[in-house]
Amino acid sequence: MITKEYDLYKKKSDKIKALFKFSEKSIPHFWGLRGIDLKVYPGEAVGLIGINGSGKSTLSNILAGIIPQTTGQMTIQGETSIIAIGAGLKPQLTGLENIRLKCLMTGLTNEQVDEILPDITEFADIGDFVNQPVKNYSSGMRSRLGFAIAVHNNPDVLIIDEALSVGDDTFYQKCVDRILQFKAEGKTIFFVSHSLNQVKKLCDKVAWIHYGELREYGETEEVVEHYNEFIKWFRALPEQEKKEYQNGYKEKQKEFSVDDLKEIASERGHGKSALRGPSIGTMSLFTKIALLFMIVALVVFGTIHVKGRSFKSYFAEEETSKLDKQIGHNLSSEQIYETFIG
Numbered sequence: 001m002i003t004k005e006y007d008l009y010k011k012k013s014d015k016i017k018a019l020f021k022f023s024e025k026s027i028p029h030f031w032g033l034r035g036i037d038l039k040v041y042p043g044e045a046v047g048l049i050g051i052n053g054s055g056k057s058t059l060s061n062i063l064a065g066i067i068p069q070t071t072g073q074m075t076i077q078g079e080t081s082i083i084a085i086g087a088g089l090k091p092q093l094t095g096l097e098n099i100r101l102k103c104l105m106t107g108l109t110n111e112q113v114d115e116i117l118p119d120i121t122e123f124a125d126i127g128d129f130v131n132q133p134v135k136n137y138s139s140g141m142r143s144r145l146g147f148a149i150a151v152h153n154n155p156d157v158l159i160i161d162e163a164l165s166v167g168d169d170t171f172y173q174k175c176v177d178r179i180l181q182f183k184a185e186g187k188t189i190f191f192v193s194h195s196l197n198q199v200k201k202l203c204d205k206v207a208w209i210h211y212g213e214l215r216e217y218g219e220t221e222e223v224v225e226h227y228n229e230f231i232k233w234f235r236a237l238p239e240q241e242k243k244e245y246q247n248g249y250k251e252k253q254k255e256f257s258v259d260d261l262k263e264i265a266s267e268r269g270h271g272k273s274a275l276r277g278p279s280i281g282t283m284s285l286f287t288k289i290a291l292l293f294m295i296v297a298l299v300v301f302g303t304i305h306v307k308g309r310s311f312k313s314y315f316a317e318e319e320t321s322k323l324d325k326q327i328g329h330n331l332s333s334e335q336i337y338e339t340f341i342g
């Protein structure tokens, strides 16, 4: 059961303060995901649908290992690769440099990159722009480059987050063909999209994420139909009711707690392991005290051993150097002779 809790810091300094706060009550929280359970098999393409802000990108970033979940265990067999518009591309580097960087990061050697480079540039088909910094690319070009790199890295799990929505028809068809080829090879695809037609065309199953919850998971036709019914119902609501509906869910996302999660886990028959997680970003009281102690110790140690010398010898030397300055700058040679020698 995957959850993702975001801290809604108002200022950057609040982030640092929060590390040492023994009560986190003053920091507002927001649960982007509230207990997502999914079992996906090799060769399956799963669509992730939902209204804006429902948690699709949060889930796909967790699946790709870009951000950690707050609680829950995730088992992925194989390598993942995510394609989101411009995700992971360095804007200052050229297309070619980005290709090389990404490939080296996946463990290829420079020689291996040289071999697949022509295939990647041919797939991306962005012409001379491949020599331009990515910051000059249009969103379609970024998507082309990102897609070309990701598919040539040959991942076991491919995550596509809205990356097809910005490409033109020719590129879209090329990507669809490659995705279908991946599926046939037994790879798993997660496909985030607002285009229900694309989802219907590509996906075997669909997960409908609704304000951080998994509202429905099943066969594509059925889930898309229910989602469409919801959209129709929602659009027909008067503006005031729409707002109330949205605010009600947002409030639930703010007030969600580990107790709620425990309740969901027991309803679904999960053991305690479903509640465990990487717990990155939260520190236990013991860790906080230990960290504070280490910082104090470092400061004291650093003060006592200034510039590699003990506190006493450092200040003795400081005094001598002051005297040297006085000798050099204020006293004449006769005065020096009289003061120190004569």
Ligand SMILES: Nc1ncnc2c1ncn2[C@@H]1O[C@H](COP(=O)(O)OP(=O)(O)OP(=O)(O)O)[C@@H](O)[C@H]1O
Pocket: 006, 007, 008, 030, 031, 032, 050, 051, 052, 053, 054, 055, 056, 057, 058, 059
């Ligand atoms: N770093 C963050 N800090 C705080 N809140 C965040 C953060 N990232 C996402 N959120 C919130 O989590 C919720 C889910 O966001 P997410 O981007 O996953 O939604 P989405 O379904 O992909 O939306 P869209 O369809 O608009 O792309 C949103 O309410 C968003 O404001």
